[in-house]
Amino acid sequence: MKTHAAVLWGTHQDWKIEEVDLDPPKAGEVLVKWEAAGLCHSDEHLVTGDMVVPDEWREASGMPSMFPVIGGHEGAGVVLEVGPGVTLVGPGDHVAASFFPACGRCRWCVTGHSNLCDLGATTFGKGQISDGTSRHHINGEDIGIMANLGTFAEHSVVNQQSLVKVDADLPLAAVALVSCGVTTGWGSAVHRAEVQPGETVVVVGVGGVGINAVQGARMCGARNVIAVDPVEFKQKAALDLGATHAVASMDEAIPLVTELTRGQMADAVILVPGVMYGDLLAGAMTLTSKGGTVVVTAVAPMTQLQASVNLFELAMYQKEIKGVIFGSGNPRFDIPRILDLYRGGQIKLDELITQTYPLDRINQGYQDMRDGKNIRGVLTF
Ligand SMILES: NC(=O)c1ccc[n+]([C@@H]2O[C@H](COP(=O)([O-])OP(=O)(O)OC[C@H]3O[C@@H](n4cnc5c(N)ncnc54)[C@H](O)[C@@H]3O)[C@@H](O)[C@H]2O)c1
Numbered sequence: 001m002k003t004h005a006a007v008l009w010g011t012h013q014d015w016k017i018e019e020v021d022l023d024p025p026k027a028g029e030v031l032v033k034w035e036a037a038g039l040c041h042s043d044e045h046l047v048t049g050d051m052v053v054p055d056e057w058r059e060a061s062g063m064p065s066m067f068p069v070i071g072g073h074e075g076a077g078v079v080l081e082v083g084p085g086v087t088l089v090g091p092g093d094h095v096a097a098s099f100f101p102a103c104g105r106c107r108w109c110v111t112g113h114s115n116l117c118d119l120g121a122t123t124f125g126k127g128q129i130s131d132g133t134s135r136h137h138i139n140g141e142d143i144g145i146m147a148n149l150g151t152f153a154e155h156s157v158v159n160q161q162s163l164v165k166v167d168a169d170l171p172l173a174a175v176a177l178v179s180c181g182v183t184t185g186w187g188s189a190v191h192r193a194e195v196q197p198g199e200t201v202v203v204v205g206v207g208g209v210g211i212n213a214v215q216g217a218r219m220c221g222a223r224n225v226i227a228v229d230p231v232e233f234k235q236k237a238a239l240d241l242g243a244t245h246a247v248a249s250m251d252e253a254i255p256l257v258t259e260l261t262r263g264q265m266a267d268a269v270i271l272v273p274g275v276m277y278g279d280l281l282a283g284a285m286t287l288t289s290k291g292g293t294v295v296v297t298a299v300a301p302m303t304q305l306q307a308s309v310n311l312f313e314l315a316m317y318q319k320e321i322k323g324v325i326f327g328s329g330n331p332r333f334d335i336p337r338i339l340d341l342y343r344g345g346q347i348k349l350d351e352l353i354t355q356t357y358p359l360d361r362i363n364q365g366y367q368d369m370r371d372g373k374n375i376r377g378v379l380t381f
């Protein structure tokens with residue numbers, strides 16, 4: 001069949017809307033009609049090259065280039081057709097994408113860490129999870145799909161391991177956000193920082209992901225949740241969604257957190273700016289209490305090897321620095337769980353969608369993200 005998708009042909013380019021030839025689903029694969037796709041900052045990392053495997057590294061390991069690639073890994077839609085052997089979903093089912101697949105069988109999946117599933121190794125590959133071949137083509141050329149998904153498209157063929165069935169009455173734009181940003185931000189506070197009642201939590205960067213670390217921290221019973229973001233409208237949104245205080249920079253947060261905690265500082269600092277740079281760790285370490293935790297959620301350029309960490313302080317104050325992917329949870333459990341919290345009014349999703357765009361306005365959507373105008377922009381089809 002033919003479909004339309006936003007394709008990136010290389011770094012530092014605009015997304016181009018292309019007609020794509022889509023093969024039918026093979027064994028274990030599913031044809032999905034996407035209804036909504038979130039404009040997460042991670043797709044922007046493909047444009048800037050921050051999350052593109054450098055040529056030298058790729059060539060050394062024999063990996064093909066990921067370009068051209070259909071973007072998008074936050075998405076929700078309806079199953080149109082399934083290939084042989086698909087048991088997890090059927091035609092007509094409403095599904096959330098899971099930006100990391102979960103096989104259910106590997107060491108990580110069976111020990112409750114599906115966010116580290118071994119199938120993630122295929123993320124920067126070009127083809128399908130099953131056999132590495134492509135179902136997406138333009139003029140006979142194979143086209144990659146971001147995170148094995150490609151949600152910036154009317155339709156895609158993806159592996160069943162990358163989908164989670166959801167209740168059909170939920171609005172699919174809200175469901176789309178849970179397929180990456182909400183689960184990642186919420187889990188950064190709930191699972192990775194393991195925020196406890198009465199604690200003080202600082203969230204640095206309250207965009208589409210970080211705002212959900214605010215919601216997660218508040219849900220865990222944090223006494224103080226300090227949102228840090230230079231954009232005033234995002235500070236206001238954070239205050240509406242559970243932050244107790246909001247400031248423009250980590251420098252501004254230091255005296256505030258000192259006063260709020262009688263100098264003990266924050267139990268957890270969660271770093272979710274648009275791009276992670278090593279020098280941001282210095283401020284985060286200053287904001288963290290003895291025995292406290294810094295959680296690094298934001299994606300750094302792949303080649304970023306330096307970080308400003310006082311190693312004496314790290315050991316002698318027994319601080320922790322923790323990475324996190326997909327909120328350190330299990331998508332088949334956490335996605336429905338967060339949607340139940342949304343149904344119950346305990347977590348807000350509709351409020352996160354600042355603007356919706358048709359597919360052919362995707363570049364405007366990303367410009368609005370860069371300009372700080374959106375908590376989340378969402379493509380609707
Ligand atoms: N670890 C994971 O599994 C995972 C998953 C999804 C996204 N991410 C990453 O999380 C990050 C955030 O994504 P997003 O979609 O929320 O991006 P976004 O652009 O919507 O939000 C980033 C926010 O950070 C703010 N900001 C930028 N620099 C700052 C600074 N120095 N101090 C304070 N605030 C600052 C911006 O004003 C913006 O509000 C990205 O790096 C993204 O790739 C990681």
Ligand SMILES: [Zn+2]
Pocket residue numbers: 040041042073074099180181
């Ligand atoms: Zn994402």
Ligand SMILES: [Zn+2]
Pocket residue numbers: 102103104105106107108109110114116117118119
């Ligand atoms: Zn697995």
